[in-house]
Amino acid sequence: MAPVMAEAASVAAESLGGGRARAARTVLDQVVLPGEELLLPEQEDADVPGGAGEKLLRLNAGARSRVRVVCGPGLRRCGDRLLVTKCGRLRYKEPGSGSGGGVYWVDSQQKRYVPVKGDHVIGIVTAKSGDIFKIDIGGSEPASLSYLAFEGATKRNRPNVQVGDLIYGQFVVANKDMEPEMVCIDSCGRANGMGVIGQDGLLFKVTLGLIRKLLAPDCEIIQEVGKLYPLEIVFGMNGRIWVKAKTIQQTLILANVLEACEHMTSDQRKQIFARLAES
Amino acid sequence: MQRGLDSETKKQLEEEEKKIISEEHWSFIIEEQSFLLCEDLLYGRMSFRGFNPEVEKLMLQMNSKNKREEVKDEAVELDVSDEEMARRYETLVGTIGKKFARKRDHANYEEDENGDIKPSKAKKMFLKPQD
Numbered sequence: 001m002a003p004v005m006a007e008a009a010s011v012a013a014e015s016l017g018g019g020r021a022r023a024a025r026t027v028l029d030q031v032v033l034p035g036e037e038l039l040l041p042e043q044e045d046a047d048v049p050g051g052a053g054e055k056l057l058r059l060n061a062g063a064r065s066r067v068r069v070v071c072g073p074g075l076r077r078c079g080d081r082l083l084v085t086k087c088g089r090l091r092y093k094e095p096g097s098g099s100g101g102g103v104y105w106v107d108s109q110q111k112r113y114v115p116v117k118g119d120h121v122i123g124i125v126t127a128k129s130g131d132i133f134k135i136d137i138g139g140s141e142p143a144s145l146s147y148l149a150f151e152g153a154t155k156r157n158r159p160n161v162q163v164g165d166l167i168y169g170q171f172v173v174a175n176k177d178m179e180p181e182m183v184c185i186d187s188c189g190r191a192n193g194m195g196v197i198g199q200d201g202l203l204f205k206v207t208l209g210l211i212r213k214l215l216a217p218d219c220e221i222i223q224e225v226g227k228l229y230p231l232e233i234v235f236g237m238n239g240r241i242w243v244k245a246k247t248i249q250q251t252l253i254l255a256n257v258l259e260a261c262e263h264m265t266s267d268q269r270k271q272i273f274a275r276l277a278e279s
Numbered sequence: 280m281q282r283g284l285d286s287e288t289k290k291q292l293e294e295e296e297k298k299i300i301s302e303e304h305w306s307f308i309i310e311e312q313s314f315l316l317c318e319d320l321l322y323g324r325m326s327f328r329g330f331n332p333e334v335e336k337l338m339l340q341m342n343s344k345n346k347r348e349e350v351k352d353e354a355v356e357l358d359v360s361d362e363e364m365a366r367r368y369e370t371l372v373g374t375i376g377k378k379f380a381r382k383r384d385h386a387n388y389e390e391d392e393n394g395d396i397k398p399s400k401a402k403k404m405f406l407k408p409q410d
Contacts, residue, residue, distance in 0.1 A: 040308075067307075068307040068309065069307070069308050069309070070308075070309045070310075070311055070316060071308055071309070071310050071311070072311055072312075072313075072314070072316060072317045073311075073312055073313075073314060073317070075310075076310065077308040077310055080308075082308070091317070093317060093318075103311075103316055103317050105314075105317045114312075116312050116313045116314075117313065118313055118315055119313065119314075119315070120323045168323070168324065192337065192341070193322070193324045193334065193337045193341070212314060212318060212320065215320040215321050215323065216318065216319075216320065216321075217319055217320075217321060219321075222325065225327070226325075226327035226328070227327075229328065230327060230328035230329055230330040231326070231327055231328070231330055232324075232325070232326045232327075232330045232331045232334060233324075233325045233326075234323060234324050234325075235323040235324075235325075236323065237314070237323070244330075245330075246330075
């Protein structure tokens with residue numbers, strides 16, 4: 001891994017120093033550094049030097065297709081180009097049903113969570129004041145959760161939530177100017193699994209990248225873990241995982257495996273699972 | 280005392296606005312901070328080997344909801360076939376219409392032995408005398 005990363009970093013540094021922007025298409029799945037500018041596919045013609053380039057420009061100016069591109073986490077819009085703000089690998093997703101453009105983002109690693117609207121997170125109730133609960137979600141400030149934002153809650157029928165309970169909910173308001181707000185119902189008023197997480201179990205913290213890796217549709221780790229013994233897991237996008245199994249020992253094994261699997265190769269992981277399955 | 284901008288600065292501002300608007304037409308770049316758009320992630324609550332049956336039901340529901348969005352073109356199964364529907368509708372129009380018809384119009388809704396509505400005859404209108 002080390003020589004590849006060093007080479008990639010040197011290429012990136014060269015492009016930063018030289019001041020030439022690279023085309024996003026050529027940099028997919030490679031390391032990008034903050035401060036780099038990336039060109040979208042339709043703008044690559046503009047950089048071709050010489051007379052031929054100018055002709056190309058004139059021909060294409062009229063026929064420029066308007067593609068809607070989404071820049072995801074780690075990227076910012078800078079004029080017509082994308083500006084990288086986090087270091088990591090550049091990823092691209094094809095547009096699904098022809099809604100144009102596709103999504104670019106940077107696959108970076110971090111431990112600190114920044115609230116994002118629509119994310120499902122695990123929070124800890126820290127205070128109960130009047131009509132709202134203060135929930136600690138691991139961000140810069142606690143989120144607020146109204147007592148009416150539970151399924152079947154009315155002014156007379158209050159939900160049974162105490163300080164210290166674990167809550168699985170999603171954000172409805174999450175930006176840098178306002179206090180984050182979360183709810184435990186969806187837009188139709190149904191709980192969909194959100195609300196107070198039950199008794200017992202263990203809550204621990206991991207990096208945000210590991211959560212996304214574990215929640216990927218084709219994740220082998222989760223499939224293997226599920227074959228070991230009956231268990232329940234809840235993943236919060238703020239880096240928190242809650243696990244519960246029948247005995248305390250099984251719960252602890254599960255927690256250790258999930259924490260360690262970030263830095264293991266797949267062979268090491270298979271060995272460990274084989275040993276666990278035997279015992 | 281001068282309130283507001285003078286005409287020169289106003290013109291400059293207008294030009295800048297027009298420039299920005301025309302530049303934006305080239306390609307729309309939208310900023311999103313959420314990973315939900317980027318990667319298809321599974322539902323966050325999971326249960327294995329029957330530990331929590333409600334969560335297992337939810338898993339099936341939520342994960343198939345994501346996949347169902349791709350398969351929208353499947354034809355919906357019909358409980359009632361089209362022909363049956365047309366037949367019923369035909370008879371229904373007459374029966375409900377009867378309810379709101381006045382006495383004179385009842386003649387149009389005469390029924391024969393089976394209870395089906397007879398085809399209506401020509402309406403009797405006032406004939407102007409030819410003289």
